[in-house]
Amino acid sequence: MALLPDGFADLLPFVAQWAKDDVQERHRQRFAAGMDGVQAFYDAVAPRATDMMAYLDTVPLDDMPEEAANLYKLLMALAHVTLSVEHHGELAPPGTAFNPAVQIVRGPTPA
Secondary structure, three states: OOOOOOOOHHHHHHHHHHOOOOHHHHHHHHHHHHHHHHHHHHHHHHHHHHHHHHHHOOOOHHHOOHHHHHHHHHHHHHHHHHHHHHHHOOOOOOOOOOOOOOOOOOOOOOO
16 A cells, blocks of 8 residues: 555655644654754755645544544644744743643543
């Protein structure tokens, strides 16, 4: 089975590292990769974002094949690293004592 849909083979090197299932895994990956890794991922994926979204618009969200799900996860990872690249220029907001070991355990919505 293909890891990504046809036309996205250039993104294959990023699947194992960046196609994570949830925000906590993406958060850990961002800090594990370091700024150089984040920048390399961003530089490869950001130019493809429009094509990725166009493809994903054709796939049912509730019945997404694995290769489309991996593409979606890469797009979510791109959203996760964009602030670091475009605004902060570093992994965490400047001037913060952000601890990458902090885990997000639930969202703002009551359970």
